[in-house]
Structures are given as structure tokens and as C-alpha cells.
Amino acid sequence: MEYRTAQLHLETSKLMGVDFIPIGTTPYSQDKQSLLEELCVDHDASCPHCTSATGHTNIVFGTGNPDASLMFIGEAPGMEEDLQGVPFVGAAGKKLDQIIEAMGLCRSDVYIANTLKSRPPDNRTPTSDEVAACGPYLKSQIEIISPSVIVTLGSPASKYILETTTGITRLRGIWGASEGIPVMPTYHPAYLLRNYTTETRSQVWSDMKQVIENLSL
Numbered sequence: 001m002e003y004r005t006a007q008l009h010l011e012t013s014k015l016m017g018v019d020f021i022p023i024g025t026t027p028y029s030q031d032k033q034s035l036l037e038e039l040c041v042d043h044d045a046s047c048p049h050c051t052s053a054t055g056h057t058n059i060v061f062g063t064g065n066p067d068a069s070l071m072f073i074g075e076a077p078g079m080e081e082d083l084q085g086v087p088f089v090g091a092a093g094k095k096l097d098q099i100i101e102a103m104g105l106c107r108s109d110v111y112i113a114n115t116l117k118s119r120p121p122d123n124r125t126p127t128s129d130e131v132a133a134c135g136p137y138l139k140s141q142i143e144i145i146s147p148s149v150i151v152t153l154g155s156p157a158s159k160y161i162l163e164t165t166t167g168i169t170r171l172r173g174i175w176g177a178s179e180g181i182p183v184m185p186t187y188h189p190a191y192l193l194r195n196y197t198t199e200t201r202s203q204v205w206s207d208m209k210q211v212i213e214n215l216s217l
Contacts, residue, residue, distance in 0.1 A: 032066035035144045039137065043117060049133035050118045058085035062113035062141055069215055070105070071147035072096065073138065074188060075156040076116035076126050087112045088189075095189035096153070103208055104217050111145050113138060115157045131160050142181070149214055150181055151207075154188030173207050184211050 040061045043050065050059055060077040063086050072088075080090035088096050097107055116126045116134050138160075142150070152158040155168040161183055162176045171185040186207040192200055211217075 032144055036062070036066055036141065039140050039144065043137045047117065047134055047137060049116070049130050053118045053130075055121045056119040057082050059117050060085055060087050060114060060119070061117055062111065063087060064107065064111035065109055066111065066145055068109065068111040068145060069148040070109070070151065070211065071111045071113070071142065071145055071149070072100075072151045072153060073157045073161060074112070074114045074153045076114050076123075077119040078123055078190075079119070081114075082119040087114050091193060092189040095193055099189070099204070099208060102205070103212055111141075111147065113141055115160050126156050131156060135160050142179070147181060149211055150178065150183045151211060152183055152185045154191060157188075158183075158185035172203065173210070175210070182214060184208075184214075 040059075043061065044059055045051070056077070058077075060081050064071075074088060074092075077087060078090050078092065080093070081087050087093070096112070100107055100110060115131055115138055117137065118134075120126055120130070150161065152161050155171075158168055158171050158176075159165060161178045162171065162185065163178075164171070164176075168185060168187060172187060174185070176183040176185065184207055186204050187195075187200060192204055
């Protein structure tokens, strides 16, 4: 695929210390954005799950800074995300924005994506088969963005990225890794809203403080 070839060229150029593409003065962020756009087109045409799924309005691929050092990964689009085609724009998205701002960042500093790119019927939890079919495109997003840290939000994302069957209550707050990238699993903002207690808020903030320390924010 073209984006794979372009990605290889980009990584090779980085190793050689080249900070720009020889034709013009295109920065790496634009190169990564182009790769993500090509991947999105490939996904929309080829994803075994999303091309056969029904009941959704829009594919929700991902949004944010392609050069982000921090990437957040959720499970699947909800109703508002499905309508707008953008991840985390409903109530859970507003809570995520608050978390990001509390970390001293803004939404445009990070990259946000979901494990599944199309909304499951009735907002149900994605099945393992759905994740297995759509998830490889998320892995390609991660390869292109190459973040310094990944935060997985909720059980489906954490299980997929960390390749485990362990639940989020046991995973959260403990560093894992995926392809050499540190991964911090934490509760999904929707869960946080449903269980808005001092304990759950402290747990999520404790997790984010570890991320802040890792990134030296």
C-alpha cells in the first residue's frame, strides 16, 4: 500500500537526520497527516468490519496532532461521534477534554482515536471479532503517529492494545507496553461519568499524573 511505502521513506529519512522532504519544505507533521489520510481512505474501502457494518452514519477515524507525543484510545464511537464523524465529542468527550486540560495540554496537542471506527448497534460494547477486524487500522495509526505514550480508555481498548484478557479494574494505573511504547490503561470517561465518585476521580487523576511524569509535562 502507498502509505506503507511513504512511511518507510519517512522513517529512513529520520534515521539519516533529514528534517524535511527534498521536494519543497513539507514538515514531518504534514507527511504524517498525509499518511493518516491515505490510511483513512484505505480503511473506509477495505476494513472487514466497517465495510460490512450497518446502522452507523459516519466512520470515525481519528483526530488531533499527527506529531502528538500522547495518544488516547477509546473503544468505539457513540451517538454524537457517529453524527459528527469525530471521536469523543459527546459528554464523555467533554470529560476527556477536561482531563487533557488538567494535564496542561489541549485537544490539539494530542491524538484521539477508537479501537472501532464505526458505532456498534445501540452503543453496545464492541465484540472481540469486531475489534480483531478493525483493530489493525488502529495499529497502523499508532505506527504513523509514533507517540511517546498511549493512554487506553476502558477495557476493550486496553485489552486490545496490551493483548490481554485482564479487565480494566486490574489493569488501570499499571504501565504496560505495545511495540515498545509505554501504555497507561485507565477508566473510560463514560465510566467516570457514571461512577463520579471521589475514588474513581482520584484513580484516573493518579493515572494521568504518571503520564505527566513520563512525558515531563
